Amino acid sequence: MDRDIILEVKNLNFSFTTYAGEVKAVRGVDFFLRRGEVLGIIGESGSGKSVTAKSITRINPMPPGKFKEGKIFFDGQDITNYTKKQMEKIRAKKIRMIFQDPMTSLNPTMKIGEQIAEGILKAGNISKNEAKERVIEILNNVGFSNPKLRYKEYPHEYSGGMKQRAMIALAMSVNPEILIADEPTTALDVTTQAQILKLIKNMQRAYNTSVIMITHDLGVVANIADRVIIMYAGKILETGMVKDIFFEPCHPYTWGLLQSIPLKNSNKEEPLKAIKGSPPDLFSPPLGCPFAPRCRYTMKVCIKCFPYKRKITKDHYFYCWLYHEKAPKIEDIKEIRSFITNNV
Amino acid sequence: MARYILKRFIYMIFTLFTVITITFFMMHSVPGDPFSLSRETPPEVRRNLEVKYGLDKPLINQYFIYIKKIISGDFGISMKYKGQSVIGKVKTAMPNSAAVGFGGVFIGCIIGILLGILAALNKGRGFDYFVIIIAIVGVSVPSFVIGSLLQYFFGIKLNLFPVAGWNGLVYMILPIMAASFQNIAFYARMLRANMLDVINKDYIYTAMSKGLNNREIIQRHVLRNSILPLVTSLGPMCAGILMGNFVIERIFNIPGIGQAFIVAIQNSDYTMIMGLTTIFSAITIFMYFVVDILYSFIDPRIRIYT
Amino acid sequence: MDKIKLTEDLFVYESIKEEAEKISRPSLTYWQDAFRRFKANKVVMGAFILLLIMVVLAIFVPIFSRYNYYQQDFNCINKWPSWEHFFGTDDLGRDLFVRCWEGARVSLFIGIMAAFINGGLGIIYGGLSGFLGGTIDMIMMRVVEIIISIPQLLWIILLMLIMKPGIWPIIIAISATGWVQTARIFRGQVLQIRETEFVMASKIFRASNLWIIYKHLLPNAISPILINLTFVIPGAIFAEAFLSYIGLGLPLPMASWGNLAAGGASVIFIYPYQLFFPALLISITMLSFNIIGDGLRDAFDPKFRI
Numbered sequence: 001m002d003r004d005i006i007l008e009v010k011n012l013n014f015s016f017t018t019y020a021g022e023v024k025a026v027r028g029v030d031f032f033l034r035r036g037e038v039l040g041i042i043g044e045s046g047s048g049k050s051v052t053a054k055s056i057t058r059i060n061p062m063p064p065g066k067f068k069e070g071k072i073f074f075d076g077q078d079i080t081n082y083t084k085k086q087m088e089k090i091r092a093k094k095i096r097m098i099f100q101d102p103m104t105s106l107n108p109t110m111k112i113g114e115q116i117a118e119g120i121l122k123a124g125n126i127s128k129n130e131a132k133e134r135v136i137e138i139l140n141n142v143g144f145s146n147p148k149l150r151y152k153e154y155p156h157e158y159s160g161g162m163k164q165r166a167m168i169a170l171a172m173s174v175n176p177e178i179l180i181a182d183e184p185t186t187a188l189d190v191t192t193q194a195q196i197l198k199l200i201k202n203m204q205r206a207y208n209t210s211v212i213m214i215t216h217d218l219g220v221v222a223n224i225a226d227r228v229i230i231m232y233a234g235k236i237l238e239t240g241m242v243k244d245i246f247f248e249p250c251h252p253y254t255w256g257l258l259q260s261i262p263l264k265n266s267n268k269e270e271p272l273k274a275i276k277g278s279p280p281d282l283f284s285p286p287l288g289c290p291f292a293p294r295c296r297y298t299m300k301v302c303i304k305c306f307p308y309k310r311k312i313t314k315d316h317y318f319y320c321w322l323y324h325e326k327a328p329k330i331e332d333i334k335e336i337r338s339f340i341t342n343n344v
Numbered sequence: 345m346a347r348y349i350l351k352r353f354i355y356m357i358f359t360l361f362t363v364i365t366i367t368f369f370m371m372h373s374v375p376g377d378p379f380s381l382s383r384e385t386p387p388e389v390r391r392n393l394e395v396k397y398g399l400d401k402p403l404i405n406q407y408f409i410y411i412k413k414i415i416s417g418d419f420g421i422s423m424k425y426k427g428q429s430v431i432g433k434v435k436t437a438m439p440n441s442a443a444v445g446f447g448g449v450f451i452g453c454i455i456g457i458l459l460g461i462l463a464a465l466n467k468g469r470g471f472d473y474f475v476i477i478i479a480i481v482g483v484s485v486p487s488f489v490i491g492s493l494l495q496y497f498f499g500i501k502l503n504l505f506p507v508a509g510w511n512g513l514v515y516m517i518l519p520i521m522a523a524s525f526q527n528i529a530f531y532a533r534m535l536r537a538n539m540l541d542v543i544n545k546d547y548i549y550t551a552m553s554k555g556l557n558n559r560e561i562i563q564r565h566v567l568r569n570s571i572l573p574l575v576t577s578l579g580p581m582c583a584g585i586l587m588g589n590f591v592i593e594r595i596f597n598i599p600g601i602g603q604a605f606i607v608a609i610q611n612s613d614y615t616m617i618m619g620l621t622t623i624f625s626a627i628t629i630f631m632y633f634v635v636d637i638l639y640s641f642i643d644p645r646i647r648i649y650t
Numbered sequence: 651m652d653k654i655k656l657t658e659d660l661f662v663y664e665s666i667k668e669e670a671e672k673i674s675r676p677s678l679t680y681w682q683d684a685f686r687r688f689k690a691n692k693v694v695m696g697a698f699i700l701l702l703i704m705v706v707l708a709i710f711v712p713i714f715s716r717y718n719y720y721q722q723d724f725n726c727i728n729k730w731p732s733w734e735h736f737f738g739t740d741d742l743g744r745d746l747f748v749r750c751w752e753g754a755r756v757s758l759f760i761g762i763m764a765a766f767i768n769g770g771l772g773i774i775y776g777g778l779s780g781f782l783g784g785t786i787d788m789i790m791m792r793v794v795e796i797i798i799s800i801p802q803l804l805w806i807i808l809l810m811l812i813m814k815p816g817i818w819p820i821i822i823a824i825s826a827t828g829w830v831q832t833a834r835i836f837r838g839q840v841l842q843i844r845e846t847e848f849v850m851a852s853k854i855f856r857a858s859n860l861w862i863i864y865k866h867l868l869p870n871a872i873s874p875i876l877i878n879l880t881f882v883i884p885g886a887i888f889a890e891a892f893l894s895y896i897g898l899g900l901p902l903p904m905a906s907w908g909n910l911a912a913g914g915a916s917v918i919f920i921y922p923y924q925l926f927f928p929a930l931l932i933s934i935t936m937l938s939f940n941i942i943g944d945g946l947r948d949a950f951d952p953k954f955r956i
Binding site for chain 3: 359360362363366367370371373480481483484485486488489492495496500590591594595605606609610617621624625628629632
């Protein structure tokens with residue numbers, strides 16, 4: 001067991017039962033997280049990234065959610081079948097989460113300081129006063145200028161950015177081993193986004209926390225992540241270190257994502273390169289590669305069977321039939337890659 | 345904050361004034377006049393009575409006289425029962441109505457809230473259905489039916505409580521039970537809906553992610569946010585308390601304000617009707633005012649902005 | 651994952667682009683979805699069918715029955731239910747079965763008419779107020795506040811004092827202040843929708859106001875109003891019963907659930923069946939409407955869509 005790995009997820013399968021049938025949101029996802037690294041999970045809406053994250057601490061509503069298969073290892077321990085109480089302990093001390101919409105993520109009738117203190121008190125044997133001091137300290141660390149005053153205020157007295165900072169304070173107040181950030185900047189404006197990302201980066205470095213950053217924004221990933229996972233329709237399509245993904249992307253979906261970023265020196269008349277189509281319905285997910293309908297290089301085998309794993313380095317691997325010895329050669333690869341490198 | 349209170353207060357006075365005016369003119373457009381309904385009165389006596397009650401003056405003058413009297417607290421004398429002043433009647437009748445009213449709301453509130461909370465926590469299971477049924481039945485079955493049923497079963501068949509009348513604590517039990525039924529239904533349903541709503545909110549996820557167990561989440565996050573909206577319904581509830589439930593007082597023969605009102609209507613006792621209506625409205629308006637102010641204190645979101 | 655044989659022919663380009671844009675789940679319009687959910691709820695459908703049965707009985711029983719609702723027979727006074735008289739007879743020998751269903755016609759008619767007038771007035775008033783906005787809106791809302799300062803039951807009583815008893819006066823009295831609730835709801839919807847992005851988007855596309863009203867306003871606003879109206883009907887039935895109880899209801903020999911129940915209540919200890927049947931019918935009807943209203947509310951609420 002690699003000492004370095006703090007979280008490992010194996011063959012995670014998660015579904016939701018709805019009136020129309022079973023939605024297979026996550027279909028066989030494997031990944032790991034090393035200590036002190038920032039792992040970015042990228043995907044479109046509906047790709048299953050949020051569900052995956054919530055499954056780690058089992059925060060998904062179950063019903064209608066169902067944990068169908070898989071194993072989760074935290075720091076070497078198998079926490080898949082932990083009892084409620086054991087999971088609560090983990091959530092309190094070890095793995096914390098911040099959510100997407102700061103406007104609704106805080107209890108409107110409770111003082112901010114008390115909400116943060118609540119988490120600290122739950123985590124361990126600490127007196128109320130000590131907890132309060134800890135809160136003021138962490139509020140200071142996330143950049144509030146008057147933490148004593150901020151403690152007593154209510155959520156509606158904070159701006160969106162401030163609320164998200166308070167959420168970060170809440171999560172980091174117990175110095176967790178893992179921080180899962182579920183699209184923390186999506187609901188914020190661009191300047192605040194930058195501030196929050198910077199804050200997360202700083203916190204991560206200061207506390208040596210391992211971070212899972214979920215987003216649909218490649219810019220965020222480029223900014224903060226060490227390693228990246230690209231999810232689509234409940235499956236992982238490619239994963240690698242940030243520079244692998246940006247400089248040597250292998251999967252056509254990754255190419256599509258990278259190419260669709262608006263370029264800074266683009267010709268204004270050129271249309272944006274969006275990927276045509278939309279993700280498949282997860283009621284009856286396709287047997288083969290889910291990206292097949294939208295891929296330029298689809299082959300018969302892509303429809304019939306999900307690609308086997310292909311490794312380039314220990315950290316960089318992907319699932320695509322294009323590189324199989326029987327597949328036709330792709331001339332464009334070099335061209336695509338250089339386009340991306342030059343412009344993105 | 346003080347400005348808010350002042351504004352609401354002026355508002356209240358204005359509304360009250362308008363209501364009194366409306367009631368006054370409405371009462372005076374009732375066909376016939378009070379004296380034509382009692383036995384044949386000779387015209388001279390009639391004339392004297394009219395002068396005595398000021399009915400011979402033009403309507404506008406009557407109106408201003410009435411307003412002046414009200415401000416000094418004189419609501420007039422009953423036309424039917426000589427010597428019984430309206431205010432006097434109110435003073436004797438109000439406590440009785442209030443007793444039943446408060447009892448009904450108090451018990452209804454507490455039991456209703458408890459049931460609502462338990463129902464939400466056991467959503468989908470037997471207890472939940474039980475509470476839903478109570479909630480719907482409480483709203484659908486008219487109060488006089490419930491009152492009559494209670495009288496029949498507990499009063500006659502089981503002979504546990506006195507069927508009607510008003511002479512001590514034990515007489516209050518059945519009426520309060522009848523009065524609380526609707527409240528139980530109302531609050532149970534409201535609490536249940538609120539809780540189910542709150543449980544799905546984002547900040548509950550946050551609470552879960554802190555590692556809080558179910559009990560803590562419910563106690564500290566769900567409950568407070570579920571009960572808060574109840575305060576808005578307190579206004580009408582309180583007004584209802586003091587005004588007395590007409591039907592209940594009728595069935596159980598309780599000498600309260602509701603009964604006084606019904607009797608006044610049946611006797612065409614216009615001074616009484618006017619006086620009671622004015623007082624009812626005044627209480628309702630005042631209660632809305634009080635609740636408004638209270639609410640702004642309780643909900644931290646409003647506190648700052650008013 | 652099954653291992654398939656990776657033959658040469660599989661690695662041939664194949665385009666399945668037409669699939670890309672297809673969204674698999676059949677998309678339902680708002681109404682279809684709500685309707686589907688409504689139908690799926692068995693309890694609600696049960697209540698709905700029950701109501702239909704009642705309407706059918708209300709129409710046909712008085713036509714096919716042997717007796718007339720006002721037919722008196724002094725040989726069968728106050729008889730208990732029997733094969734001759736399913737619901738028994740009252741103190742003038744009238745068959746209560748026929749009277750109950752005759753009363754059903756009256757009470758249901760009152761309820762439905764009240765709902766219509768309530769809805770119509772409410773939508774117009776609330777719509778104007780919300781749409782015009784500004785000072786007009788403010789004044790209109792102040793008027794509304796004054797109206798609700800007097801409890802609705804009180805209004806109804808006062809209005810009935812002014813008018814002579816009859817079906818239409820009762821309907822008018824009930825709707826005269828009932829529309830206020832509908833107006834508020836509708837106005838709220840109008841205000842909300844005015845400011846939404848999709849209305850602004852429509853304006854960008856130069857859609858006319860009428861189109862906006864049809865496509866955007868109505869679908870969104872109708873559901874809370876519809877739900878509200880399903881609760882208005884039982885309220886109206888209750889109000890009518892209440893008026894009969896205090897003597898302001900329909901005059902005999904007309905039959906309505908209200909005056910039947912009131913009559914029955916006065917003899918409950920001797921002939922309980924005289925109250926039982928009308929009360930049962932009132933309760934079932936009010937219950938059904940409440941269940942349907944609840945069901946509608948759940949069906950229309952997009953949050954419950956999974």
